[in-house]
Amino acid sequence: MLRYIGGRVGQAVVVLWAAFTVSFVILYLLPSDPAAILLGQAAGPGAVISPVALARVRHEYGLDQPVLVQYLHQLGNALHFDFGTSISQGQPVASLLAEDVPPTLALAAFALLLTIVFGVLLAFLATFVPASWLRRVLERLPAAGVSLPTFFVGLLLIQLFSFTLHWFPAAGSNGFATLVLPAVTMSLPTSGVLAQVLIRSLGDTLGEAYITTARAKGLGRFVIHARHAFRNAALPALTILGLLFGATVTQAVVAETVFSRVGVGRLAQQAVTAQDIPVVQGIVVIAAALFVTINLVVDLVYPLLDPRVVSTPRVA
Amino acid sequence: MTLDTDLDPGLDYRSIAFDPAARRATSLDSLVGSPSLDRLPSLDRDGTDSRRARIGRQLLRRPGFLVAILYVLLAVVSAFAPWLFTRTDPDATVPADKLLAPSLAHLFGTDELGRDLFARMVNGSALSVEATLIAIGIALAAGLVLGVVSGFAGRIADVALMRFVDVLLAIPALLLSLAIVTALGFGTVNVAIAVGVGLTPGFARITRAEVLRIKTLPYVEAARGGGASWLRVVRRHILPNSWGPVLVLAVLDFGTAILAVSSLSFLGFGAPPPQSEWGSLIAGGRDYLITSPWLTLLPGLAVALIVFALNHIAKTLEELQR
Numbered sequence: 001m002l003r004y005i006g007g008r009v010g011q012a013v014v015v016l017w018a019a020f021t022v023s024f025v026i027l028y029l030l031p032s033d034p035a036a037i038l039l040g041q042a043a044g045p046g047a048v049i050s051p052v053a054l055a056r057v058r059h060e061y062g063l064d065q066p067v068l069v070q071y072l073h074q075l076g077n078a079l080h081f082d083f084g085t086s087i088s089q090g091q092p093v094a095s096l097l098a099e100d101v102p103p104t105l106a107l108a109a110f111a112l113l114l115t116i117v118f119g120v121l122l123a124f125l126a127t128f129v130p131a132s133w134l135r136r137v138l139e140r141l142p143a144a145g146v147s148l149p150t151f152f153v154g155l156l157l158i159q160l161f162s163f164t165l166h167w168f169p170a171a172g173s174n175g176f177a178t179l180v181l182p183a184v185t186m187s188l189p190t191s192g193v194l195a196q197v198l199i200r201s202l203g204d205t206l207g208e209a210y211i212t213t214a215r216a217k218g219l220g221r222f223v224i225h226a227r228h229a230f231r232n233a234a235l236p237a238l239t240i241l242g243l244l245f246g247a248t249v250t251q252a253v254v255a256e257t258v259f260s261r262v263g264v265g266r267l268a269q270q271a272v273t274a275q276d277i278p279v280v281q282g283i284v285v286i287a288a289a290l291f292v293t294i295n296l297v298v299d300l301v302y303p304l305l306d307p308r309v310v311s312t313p314r315v316a
Numbered sequence: 317m318t319l320d321t322d323l324d325p326g327l328d329y330r331s332i333a334f335d336p337a338a339r340r341a342t343s344l345d346s347l348v349g350s351p352s353l354d355r356l357p358s359l360d361r362d363g364t365d366s367r368r369a370r371i372g373r374q375l376l377r378r379p380g381f382l383v384a385i386l387y388v389l390l391a392v393v394s395a396f397a398p399w400l401f402t403r404t405d406p407d408a409t410v411p412a413d414k415l416l417a418p419s420l421a422h423l424f425g426t427d428e429l430g431r432d433l434f435a436r437m438v439n440g441s442a443l444s445v446e447a448t449l450i451a452i453g454i455a456l457a458a459g460l461v462l463g464v465v466s467g468f469a470g471r472i473a474d475v476a477l478m479r480f481v482d483v484l485l486a487i488p489a490l491l492l493s494l495a496i497v498t499a500l501g502f503g504t505v506n507v508a509i510a511v512g513v514g515l516t517p518g519f520a521r522i523t524r525a526e527v528l529r530i531k532t533l534p535y536v537e538a539a540r541g542g543g544a545s546w547l548r549v550v551r552r553h554i555l556p557n558s559w560g561p562v563l564v565l566a567v568l569d570f571g572t573a574i575l576a577v578s579s580l581s582f583l584g585f586g587a588p589p590p591q592s593e594w595g596s597l598i599a600g601g602r603d604y605l606i607t608s609p610w611l612t613l614l615p616g617l618a619v620a621l622i623v624f625a626l627n628h629i630a631k632t633l634e635e636l637q638r
Binding site: 271 | 479482483484486487488489490491492494495496497498499500501571575578579582583584585595598599602605606609612613616617619620623624627628631
């Protein structure tokens, strides 16, 4: 068991380091001259950049040093949550992130809750409803859910629930009411995915012998479905959950832009628009860290629910 | 047992594979320690005429499939020959006719400058479809190379390449694309490259799995025994026989790519303003959501339908391969 935990934690650390490295390569090595991008964006389009200013910025961001030195320096800083200073906003990236991560986490957590509610409900109905035509319709629904572009759903919900029905505000980030529409927007595609996995595994589980036994004992359909089948069928869905949380955080970029909410997603949109390299890197690393952590937690909780996992030999 | 449900032939994986993040389950699988996921529905590889005829008959029995194909074809044709659908100039402004509701004269209505939205949408296909094709092209090419090298070279190269793919999967695809767009700058082609890189890992994994499977088959051994070089074996035997699952993923990823490209374009990283793209058209109508909802909702619906159609095609293809 200790070996299992150690292996998982080690893997998470390696993945995180690699993610940092990838972001460094993309953002600092891919552009021919990051300093020109940084200065060009600060000065505005068409402005002439003086060589003196260019040299100053290169020095300030350490871009005049060998790549390896830059990399190690940045890696060391990143370990202390120091991602440099934002070009467009002039603040340390870390403080921008500290400000914007919590609202996004709240939004993503609520979206994940909705994902679970919608996904479980749909999967349950799609396998439980007696009428077969209705079951077939319900089975098709998740596919439609994942086809919907996030921005389209967001705008549709605003049109419907804000402008027509006046139930929820169309924009803003204060209070629970503003949380509802963006969270629903983000949860529709992910609940489609969750429902598909659940429908599949519920279908498998319902074919197992112990379900026949339960039926033979005279238990009711609902009890068999909800207590006997669902518990086992939910296990595969649990692993997906970590991934879905990652997906919801990513969708926050679009959702927060549509709903004009404060958060990391909107920060990301603004940072990319301003080609604010340090901020983009900070966001990528933080998001990867979050993603890796969630998956680590899922990995560590999983054996408690299904002890077979630890004893299964690893297949690379 | 656990996640091996994921890419199982039986699973309705069309839409799971559809979401790049959920497809990441593949990489998570190795962490959880369940049996390998590198299995995909494989083709019955007897391409006889009777089989083709059977597939043809099955397709005719699926009107939904034909409708989906037709709709996607229309979108692709509109990208290359927009004049077939409308002769209205997408950039012609008619201030007197601004923000008109959809009618027979203006199928999708007009925007805030009096430009015909249907014409803009049809002409916007060019950039959006082009971006999607570039993205898929990059993902397919890079994925095939990575997958074949990984599946063939084995050992160290395999481990190194697959770990690299795992890392790419650990960064949420949209964020990876955003980082690439930041580095390369804005524009349709850069967005396409960014999306293409994000889709590459999936292709690499599937190609590798297929190569590993086919590598051990008797006919490969026979070809080798007959003196064929590995390069020839790859070209003549392995690639032609592994295209089935790769094709399904390509169709699925067309949908994913359209979503990603239009999301990035919606966020404002695509072509600059006078040009139209599906995503930027939808973004452009946001300011008029109260008074003229069709400006955002009609193009949005059109995009959603294309993705749904591609989704449906991929699912049908996958079912037929079984």
